Structure formats: C-alpha cells, structure tokens
C-alpha cells in the first residue's frame with residue numbers, strides 16, 4: 001500500500017467494487033481497491049450473460065470490444081410439456097468475457113487514480129474512531145492496518161465483512177441459488193440466442209442454460225437451483241447429467257460454480273462510514289440470477305452518494321440510508337416484483353405450469369390481444385417479458 | 392465425534408459455503424477453506440449449498 005490512509009477503501013474487485021472505485025476516484029477522492037485473489041476475475045464464477053450493450057454503456061461508458069463475446073438477438077426457452085418459447089429481440093443482451101472484463105474494469109479504476117492491490121484480503125473492519133474505520137488487511141507479506149473515512153464492502157457472495165459488522169446479509173436456503181457453469185468446446189445452441197430449459201420436466205426450482213461465447217468458440221452450459229435441505233445431489237452432478245443427456249458429444253473444458261443471492265435487495269446494508277454493494281447486498285436479479293449489471297449500477301449509485309456525503313461532511317448511517325432507497329427505486333422494486341413472479345412460477349404443479357407456458361406462448365405470438373380477456377395472468381405475462389430482458 | 396470435512400479435490404473454490412454458514416465458521420484463505428470446528432454446529436447448510444458436493448459430515452476429530 002502506498003499510503004496508510006485513504007478516503008475510500010473498497011473490498012473486492014468484482015464488477016461492483018471496480019465501478020465504485022473508478023467513480024469515487026474520478027470524483028477526486030483517494031481510493032484503495034483490494035482483492036484477495038491473485039488475479040482479478042479469475043477463476044470466473046459466472047454464466048457471463050448480461051443486459052443490452054446500451055444499458056451497460058449507459059451505466060459505465062464504452063465497453064472494450066474484446067470484453068464482448070456475442071451480441072444476443074433472442075431467447076429460447078424449453079418449457080414443460082414440450083411448450084417452447086421462442087423470443088426474437090434484436091440486441092437483447094450481450095455475452096461478456098469476464099476473464100477480460102473484470103480486470104479491464106479494475107484497470108480503468110486504476111487509470112482514474114485508484115490504487116489496486118491483489119492478494120490482499122480484508123480480515124476485519126473496526127468501529128468508527130475519530131472519523132475513520134481501520135481495516136486489517138492480510139497479505140503474503142504480513143498484515144497491514146489501513147485507515148479510511150469510508151469503507152465499501154463489495155466482497156460478493158461471501159459477504160463476510162457486513163456480517164462482521166452485524167448486518168444481516170447472510171444467504172439463506174430458499175432465497176439463494178447454487179449453480180455451476182461448465183465450459184464446453186464449440187457452440188451447442190443457437191449462436192446469438194440464450195437458451196434455457198425450465199420447469200418440471202427439467203429443473204423446477206431453477207433452470208438449465210446454454211450461453212454461446214462466439215469469439216472464444218465456447219459454450220457456457222450450466223444449471224442452478226434454489227438451495228434446500230431436501231436435495232438429493234449437488235448441482236454439479238445434476239448439470240453434468242443434463243449435459244450428457246442433451247449433448248452426449250460435448251467436450252467439457254472446465255467447471256466453475258458458486259452461489260447467487262435471489263432474495264431481492266438487502267433492506268439494511270449501511271452503517272456509519274460503511275456500505276455494501278453487489279452480491280454482498282443481494283443486488284442480483286431474483287429470477288435470472290443475473291448480477292453483473294446490477295452490481296455495476298449499485299457501485300455507481302454508491303459512489304455518487306459517497307461523494308455527496310463527503311461534500312456535505314456527513315457519512316452517518318442516517319445520511320447513507322439514501323443509498324438503500326435509491327437502489328430500491330432504480331432496480332430493487334422491480335426485483336421485488338420479479339421475485340413474486342418467481343414464487344408464482346415455481347409454485348405451480350406441472351399441469352398449471354404447462355398452462356402458464358401456453359399462455360405466455362400465445363401472448364408472445366399473438367401480441368397484446370390476449371390481455372383483454374385475461375386480466376390477472378396478464379400482469380404475470382408482462383413480468384415474463386421484463387424478466388426475459390435479463391436484467 | 393462428527394466433524395465437517397472438506398474434499399479439496401472436488402472443491403470449486405467458489406466460497407459459497409463461506410457466505411451461507413450462519414455461524415461464520417468458514418473462511419477462505421487463498422485457495423484453502425478454513426473450518427473453525429469450535430464455531431461449526433454441523434447444521435449441514437453448507438453441504439446443501441455447495442455446488443460440487445465437496446463438503447460432508449464424517450466421523451473424525453477436529454485437528
């Protein structure tokens with residue numbers, strides 16, 4: 001570390017942490033971004049599908065072309081009872097290459113003045129003393145204590161830092177997904193489509209995916225389901241079985257895994273001179289499990305609010321609460337609705353799930369007309385359309 | 392006595408178990424999973440969450 005004291009210390013160099021570090025550095029504050037892994041973004045724990053390039057660039061600015069693998073033009077869902085949904089939507093999203101994307105984001109933070117240190121693990125965060133919190137950072141060379149006026153926990157699924165400060169950010173069964181992503185040689189499914197298998201005939205409390213990374217000629221094939229105490233086998237076994245069943249010829253290159261919070265935004269994620277963003281604050285889309293875009297958005301919102309706080313000379317818990325309400329307004333309320341839809345969809349037995357899929361299919365093919373006849377399920381249908389945009 | 396056992400060969404190093412343990416009994420140092428056997432209640436939650444089936448409760452002694 002070049003200094004022993006910073007304005008802002010960001011823990012975790014995922015998309016949330018790097019965007020946060022870049023934005024606060026741009027606003028003129030001294031920033032330290034620490035990452036416990038030796039190499040940022042590696043190994044990748046992700047399916048790498050994200051929202052439209054426009055939306056990403058609106059939050060972030062131009063994205064380096066080498067980080068984009070594929071521009072997506074639609075979605076295909078294999079549903080229960082042989083009911084399949086084919087949705088053509090030009091530019092519906094992109095496939096990222098996070099092995100390149102994550103280091104690129106961190107590098108931009110560095111270019112804007114943030115100090116980035118890898119192999120540095122935050123072990124504990126102290127209470128506020130004279131306007132500072134002290135973070136114990138463990139590195140191969142020993143432990144260092146760094147003071148900062150503001151601490152940001154972007155430590156992803158582990159969210160250990162928040163818990164050490166007594167924040168209830170624990171991931172629980174039923175609102176957390178466990179998933180694996182298997183990199184398979186070549187492109188298995190339509191090269192500009194995201195393909196899903198969902199429902200009682202496949203995995204009901206989750207889904208199977210096949211996402212094409214065209215430039216690398218690799219498919220991210222994976223599966224995820226809600227963590228429960230009742231499951232018979234782990235998701236890696238389940239996903240590999242499905243891969244064998246659907247694509248017996250597939251050549252597996254590597255397997256990564258992880259957990260995804262699908263509980264909707266954490267309501268309480270700030271303390272005096274402390275806030276949480278990204279997966280740590282459960283900012284993930286509760287239906288798709290997509291969390292890259294919302295992690296970045298959370299980082300951006302957080303940075304603006306921290307800057308406001310510095311300007312006002314107020315980084316109290318009360319002041320920082322506006323971070324929670326802003327995130328709620330910007331994406332949290334939508335996530336709440338999406339979660340209701342997830343409960344609805346997963347709660348159906350097979351026959352009614354098939355009926356629901358038929359209804360959605362009719363809606364997609366027949367346009368708006370169906371809305372007039374079916375009042376209630378229509379709210380559902382508009383939800384489906386929203387979630388298909390994969391935010 | 393029964394303890395939680397970690398199978399390093401199967402582990403995907405995702406740190407998911409760290410995030411789901413209600414008792415903060417787990418931590419990842421580098422690529423090693425550290426189990427604090429005093430804190431672990433053997434509730435089994437991390438076993439359900441582990442994507443790779445790398446955790447198990449077995450007969451044994453805490454190191």
Ligand SMILES: Cc1cc2nc3c(=O)[nH]c(=O)nc-3n(C[C@H](O)[C@H](O)[C@H](O)COP(=O)(O)OP(=O)(O)OC[C@H]3O[C@@H](n4cnc5c(N)ncnc54)[C@H](O)[C@@H]3O)c2cc1C
Pocket residue numbers: 011012013014015016017034035036037041045046047048049050120121122123154155156157158160179180181222256257258259260277278279280284289290291292293295
């Ligand atoms: C199998 C799987 C598939 C997924 N597929 C998709 C997808 O297709 N699309 C999508 O949008 N999202 C997907 N996600 C979710 C997405 O990966 C996350 O939402 C996203 O990475 C969250 O970003 P983040 O910055 O909050 O956290 P992360 O990217 O997890 O970054 C957190 C970082 O903090 C570091 N860290 C943790 N603790 C400490 C510490 N104490 N000190 C220092 N550093 C620390 C970690 O090493 C890590 O690098 C998937 C997730 C999984 C598990």
Ligand code: SF4
Pocket residue numbers: 395411412413414415416417430431432433434435436437438
């Ligand atoms: S068994 Fe329960 S207490 Fe022990 S490490 Fe796993 S989740 Fe934590």
Ligand code: SF4
Pocket residue numbers: 257397401402403404405406407408409424440441442443444445446
């Ligand atoms: S959840 Fe399983 S695969 Fe992930 S780090 Fe823990 S033991 Fe390893």
